[in-house]
Amino acid sequence: MPKPRKPATQIPEKTMKIFCEGEKTEPNYINSYLDHIGSTNQQSVVRVEKTRKNTPVQLVEAAINAKNNPATLPDDIFWVVYDRENVAKYTDALHAKARKMADQKGINIALSNVCFEYWILLHLVDTQAPYSDFKDLKKTSALNAEFKKLDCDNYEKSSATIFDIVKHGLDNARTRAVRLNAAGKQNAQHGRDQDHQINPYMGMVDLLDDIDNF
Known part of the structure; x- marks a missing residue:
């Protein structure tokens, strides 16, 4: 009589956590x-974490704390997403501190310089114009x-339909962001080639690429 099979041990899946x-x-x-x-697998393992943290350093700290959690798997990936904002709100020193902490602990940063709305703008127009905030x-x-051309009201930050409105321009946004970032790095002044020092700069394209490849 054959021995009963042991139940298969389910291997935990790695996750991507985004703050x-x-x-x-x-x-x-x-x-x-x-x-x-439309990837069921990615939808189940890529998670936007709830957090009340909203400064660069606080968000990186939140990601580090999550990474240090005993339940975290060795291959888990962590991203933080935030804006450069203007210098009066967040100094270069603050951004440099957040970047140093993230690099030391293996945390990825998707920084939008000057703000996330520049990423939305790239879905609609090809531009490299800088803005202060x-x-x-x-x-x-x-x-x-551009939103009005699409029979929409003015852009509203917290709208749940923003992606649906601009998704037709997603491929354009990615192409434009890659070109914009490369030009920003190439033309940066000596010693001022960090993401938060290049205006404009779009880290969202790197996050989406990482989601696709996860």
Whole structure:
């Protein structure tokens, strides 16, 4: 009589945990992107974590704490997503501190310089114009005009439908961001070639690539 088989041991899956500065805008976009690519596996292992942290250093600390959790697997991936903002709000020193902490602990950063809305703008137009902050971009860029061309109201930060509105331009956004980032690095002044020192710079393209390959 054959011996009964032992139940198969389920191997835990590695996960990607993403910590966002915004409570709605960035999480809504990322979760909608996961729905868009339609991978059940990725949807189950890529998670936007809930957090009340919203400064670069705080977000990196939150990711480090999660990475140090005993339940974390060795291959788990951690990302933090935040904006450069203007210098009056977040100094270069603050961003440099967050970057150093992240690099030391293996945390990835998707920084938007100057703000996440530049990434949305790249879905709609090809631009490399710098802006001083979100208010400047919303007031002087083509963002609102492009939304109106799509029969939408002006851009609203916390809208749950932002991705659906701009997803037709996703491939363009990725191509433009790669080109923009390369040009920013190439033209950066000596000693000022970090993401937070290059305006504009879009780290979102790296995050989406990592999600695709996860």
